[in-house]
Amino acid sequence: WNFPSTIPTIPFYVSFLPFFTKCDQEKIYSTYLQKPMEKHGAVKIYFGGRWNILLSHPKYLATIFKKEQTYAKSGNHLKVSKSVIAAYTGENVISAHGKIWRVFRNTMTLGLTQYDEKIFFTNATLFSDMIKSKLTEKEMLKPSMDSTLTLIASTGQETAVQKKQKCMDFQKTANDDSSKTLDMLGCNAEQTNCKSGTVAMTDPIQRLALANISEAALGLDFGTLGNGDPELHLQLKLVKSQIFQPLYLTFPFLDNLPIPSRVKARKDVAKFRETLLAKVTSSLMNNFEYEQTNFASSSLIKAERNQQITKDQLVNNLVIILVAGHENPQLLLTSLFFLFGKHPCWQKKIRKEVQESDKSFNSIEKLPLLTAFIYETIRMYPPLSQIINRCTVKKTALDHNIVVPKGAYVGYNVYGTGRNGKVWERPAVFDPYRWGHSIDEITDNWRHCKQDCTMAAFHGGNRACLGEKLALAEVKITFVEMLSKFEWRISPNWRERMTPAGPLCPAGLELCFQTLDPL
Numbered sequence: 472w473n474f475p476s477t478i479p480t481i482p483f484y485v486s487f488l489p490f491f492t493k494c495d496q497e498k499i500y501s502t503y504l505q506k507p508m509e510k511h512g513a514v515k516i517y518f519g520g521r522w523n524i525l526l527s528h529p530k531y532l533a534t535i536f537k538k539e540q541t542y543a544k545s546g547n548h549l550k551v552s553k554s555v556i557a558a559y560t561g562e563n564v565i566s567a568h569g570k571i572w573r574v575f576r577n578t579m580t581l582g583l584t585q586y587d588e589k590i591f592f593t594n595a596t597l598f599s600d601m602i603k604s605k606l607t608e609k610e611m612l613k614p615s616m617d618s619t620l621t622l623i624a625s626t627g628q629e630t631a632v633q634k635k636q637k638c639m640d641f642q643k644t645a646n647d648d649s650s651k652t653l654d655m656l657g658c659n660a661e662q663t664n665c666k667s668g669t670v671a672m673t674d675p676i677q678r679l680a681l682a683n684i685s686e687a688a689l690g691l692d693f694g695t696l697g698n699g700d701p702e703l704h705l706q707l708k709l710v711k712s713q714i715f716q717p718l719y720l721t722f723p724f725l726d727n728l729p730i731p732s733r734v735k736a737r738k739d740v741a742k743f744r745e746t747l748l749a750k751v752t753s754s755l756m757n758n759f760e761y762e763q764t765n766f767a768s769s770s771l772i773k774a775e776r777n778q779q780i781t782k783d784q785l786v787n788n789l790v791i792i793l794v795a796g797h798e799n800p801q802l803l804l805t806s807l808f809f810l811f812g813k814h815p816c817w818q819k820k821i822r823k824e825v826q827e828s829d830k831s832f833n834s835i836e837k838l839p840l841l842t843a844f845i846y847e848t849i850r851m852y853p854p855l856s857q858i859i860n861r862c863t864v865k866k867t868a869l870d871h872n873i874v875v876p877k878g879a880y881v882g883y884n885v886y887g888t889g890r891n892g893k894v895w896e897r898p899a900v901f902d903p904y905r906w907g908h909s910i911d912e913i914t915d916n917w918r919h920c921k922q923d924c925t926m927a928a929f930h931g932g933n934r935a936c937l938g939e940k941l942a943l944a945e946v947k948i949t950f951v952e953m954l955s956k957f958e959w960r961i962s963p964n965w966r967e968r969m970t971p972a973g974p975l976c977p978a979g980l981e982l983c984f985q986t987l988d989p990l
């Protein structure tokens with residue numbers, strides 16, 4: 472009742488649309504939030520079992536990032552302290568506030584900002600081998616409607632007429648992108664032996680992202696790029712499937728009830744935390760490896776040994792490194808695969824840029840087209856599209872006419888910022904060139920947009936993401952490898968759809984790959 476009456480209220484039922492409709496979050500945003508958000512820059516919205524104030528105007532984002540003491544971080548361990556999700560990640564560097572946050576951040580900064588890029592090169596190769604192993608060998612002749620049809624027909628239930636239509640659409644896209652040929656499928660005029668086929672991307676991308684963060688920041692080999700499914704990965708998958716349930720994210724108080732599936736979820740979370748600690752103990756503690764290494768995990772172990780943090784806080788932060796460190800890059804990698812598949816002309820241009828480079832990390836970091844493509848993807852599909860984890864410690868004014876009471880949960884929606892026509896010109900158009908043409912221009916624009924909060928996908932200010940550099944390095948290295956080895960398009964069997972709620976990326980993405988190098 473004491474929330475500001477000067478900003479609109481999003482109808483209560485909007486939060487429940489993901490349960491009973493097939494609308495994805497893009498559709499929900501454009502239908503129910505876009506107009507009021509663009510007019511007022513802030514709305515009242517029901518989420519996580521309470522009413523919240525949600526912001527998307529850059530000037531409001533800048534205010535909450537700057538006034539960290541007033542809009543204090545209040546993560547799940549405080550907001551929904553009895554929930555399963557709170558038991559999963561606890562009080563950690565992302566959710567904590569004040570002195571203890573400073574201890575966590577100081578402890579982890581070095582390990583998350585200095586790492587060995589060679590890990591990402593090795594894992595990118597293992598990942599591309601994994602994709603290749605999922606393709607079937609095919610003899611590709613000069614492209615014809617028939618060969619294209621064979622390639623894209625794969626597993627769908629469609630009629631021949633529907634398939635033919637899809638094929639024509641496929642060709643039309645290529646023509647629209649002015650490549651004018653069917654070479655988007657990688658079919659050269661001469662006869663070559665290629666591998667091609669459709670791949671469901673969720674699992675392989677998750678495996679890559681887990682391998683990268685566990686080796687670069689935790690000093691562990693998660694084993695996800697080898698054969699089989701290691702125990703820790705199986706447990707993590709089990710936990711994730713139970714955490715990301717819209718019903719329990721929307722009504723976390725349900726976790727207080729003795730619902731058998733939630734009791735099981737809590738047990739699985741506890742087991743996962745124990746297994747992770749056991750793995751860290753055997754890899755880094757028992758052999759004193761943590762004393763000789765600068766992984767973020769090593770610094771956390773030292774902090775626990777020096778009694779700066781508790782054992783529980785050690786595990787919370789190991790879990791959050793693993794969770795934030797694999798999920799966010801996983802979302803970004805998925806959106807990038809999707810947009811490369813959707814824009815074959817960009818795929819072709821950037822492949823050329825990659826082929827002309829010496830592929831050292833120094834060069835990769837500065838590839839202008841690849842960098843602009845990634846930034847534009849983040850503008851349109853910020854992996855963490857909406858975050859509500861701040862609580863006002865006193866009554867405060869967000870603007871001359873928006874007074875926020877004490878104890879109000881305040882969050883930000885960066886998807887809305889990226890799609891606001893008053894902030895970005897032609898916001899619905901995917902145009903990497905808007906970031907500039909030279910690497911200096913692109914980098915300057917990115918920095919400037921982060922400063923004025925028109926680009927806040929990595930937060931900003933004191934609480935800026937500690938993993939931005941690492942995430943951008945791993946995605947660049949991955950795409951240099953993938954663009955060198957494959958061409959891909961969106962599978963015609965996949966229905967374009969984003970995740971319904973929560974973290975943002977294409978849901979269940981499937982791609983048609985073709986190897987570039989003859990076997």
Ligand code: HEM
Pocket residue numbers: 564565576583684688791792793795796797799800803853854855858860927928929930933934935936937938939941942
């Ligand atoms: C595409 C990848 C990523 C995106 C988009 C992203 C985004 C963000 C965002 C939005 C925040 C602020 C969260 C909030 O408001 O509560 C954040 C914080 C953080 N991120 Fe990332 N992140 C990414 C990758 C990573 C990686 C790979 C790591 C490595 C572990 C990481 C570690 C952190 C940490 C430690 C913080 C907390 C900083 C603090 O509050 O002091 N992030 N990230």
